[in-house]
Amino acid sequence: MRVVTGDKFEKFVNENAILFPEYRKNRDELLDFVDSLTGEETVVTASLELIDLIAWKFRRGEENVLIYSDTGGALTLKEVYELRKYLDFDVRGGLSGERARTSVLFVEGKTDAKFFKAVFKKLFEFKESREAPHSLRFIERVFERDNFDLLRREEDGYYLAVIPSEGNSGVIRNLGNLLRAMEVFDFRVDRIGAAIDVDEDRESALASIRGKLSGFRYKKTPFGYLVGETEVIPLIIGLPFEDETIEWKKPTVEDLMLHLIAREGLLEKIKPGLKALNESLGRKLKPKEVMYLALSAYGHWGNLEGFYELFVMRSRFRNLKAVLREAGLIEGLFYLAGREGERRR
Template identity: 85%
Template sequence: MRIVTGDRFEAFVDEKTFLFPEYRKNRDELVAFVDSLRGDETVVTSSLELIDLIARRFWRGEENVLIYSDTGKGLTLREAYELRKYLDFDVRGGFSGEEAKTGVLFVEGKTDAKFFKAVFKKLFEFRESREAPFNLRFIERVFERDNFDLLRRDDGYHLAVIPSEGNSGVIRNLGNFLRAMEVFDFAVDRIGAAVDIDEDRESALSSITGKLSGFKTKKTPHGYLVGRTEVVPLVIGLPFRDEIIDWKKPTVEDLMLHLIAKEGLLERVRPGLEALNGSLGRKLKPKEVMYLALSAYGHWGNLEGFYELFVMRSRFRNLKAVLREAGLMEGLMYLAGWEKRR
């Protein structure tokens, strides 16, 4: 199965080609059309709905591809399916124009995204933006506005913070995004991949380098150069030890625990923690501590909002100390394009 998109599709047309079969068809008719396909046809289309239907049916198999005719390069339908499902990426292409200095950070989830968003705003002078440069227009065109954060600094540097679904989601999105840049001929300057240390730092790094093994890479002081883009690994791991907190593995919650401890909030809520600990007859989970801290802080929103608010209101020296202790400060500074401002 071949799906062809883009403006230069004529060279891919043969006797088994369907040209824009979505024309004047409703969804039921498109579903019926896809059900009639055997898998050896070529479909030229500009319909994301039709692409989704075909990719959902034919995503298995390396022979099933989506070709972007403007470059002649292609993705497997599995890659196209995952770009659509997890990043809502517009696989019709068409990204062009003047590029600006840009970075993208893939993180595990929405609480991670709000934490790092606040870090970039607090430490590196970013502010939220509603306008993107041309090499980030794919975000404005295809990402849901509540599922990512787009930031801009006055020097013109742009940064997108995009949540994934766990460590595996970060790695999957990193690989698919690098492939999309190859195929659709656009680039960002730096991509951060923030993953938790599940077992040890080397295992976490190997998950990133393993994904990069499918690309031509060059080692750099901060990461790996893939084409015009530098990939910056960010490994999260700063254990938090406390006699009433049940710490198991490193997450962004640990960074928050260290920060609320440095800011004095942990001691304020300790009587409540001890009372809950005695009532439950067990140690408290980090998330339970977060909810008590959220309540004591007077924030009645969700954890995502609390993370962002607390980081923004924390002292510079405390936030920097936590990030340095976690080994994240240098990587975040580089991803933010801040290394020349020290």
């Protein structure tokens, strides 16, 4: 199966191609058309709904591709399906040559996204933005959702997008798909951050990123890996937390928050409650359970994501920076924020 889109589709048209008009077609007609396809056809279309249906049906197999006629580049329909599902990416293109001072940070989940969003606002003077740069227009619509965050620094116009990705594997998947999309659609972002937890050890986490980059030409840099003109910055989250009331198993963003609430003095205030709950349950508490207790003690009656963002924003600058430095994240964060030339105190 070949799906052709873009403005220069004429060279792909032959006697076997189906020119599918995107207007005046309801969903039932689209479904009937897709059901009739055998996989041997070439379909020329600018209909995102039709592309979604075809990508779902033919997402298996390397031979099933979408061709962007403006560049002649191709994505597998599996890649198209994932770009649409996880990034709401507009695979019709129209982005050729677009670039701006922009970073994208993929994180594991919504709480991670709110934590890092607050870090960039607190440390690097970013503010929330509703206007996307041209190099991020491919996912501009996703920023209408509450769990996607687009930030901009007013003084230099630097943009940063923070995008949750459904776990470590989701971060790695989105990283690879975005790099492939930049190849095919000829646009650029300056830097892509990949924030993942240490599951076994730091080297294994880095190996998972390098494994995804093995499908591209890349070289090592002081901060990460250079793929074309885009630098990939690993942010490996791993900062053990030791406490007699808390059961620590593996590093997550919750551990960064535990260190921060300890430095801010909140952990000590809730210690009597933690010990009482330990005795009542007959076990140590999980980090996320501690976070809910801290949320209640802090007087925040929203959700955990809102608490993460609020607490980071209200924390002392030096305490937040100390936790991030101890976790080995501060250098990468400075780089993603476009502040790598500043002195780190």
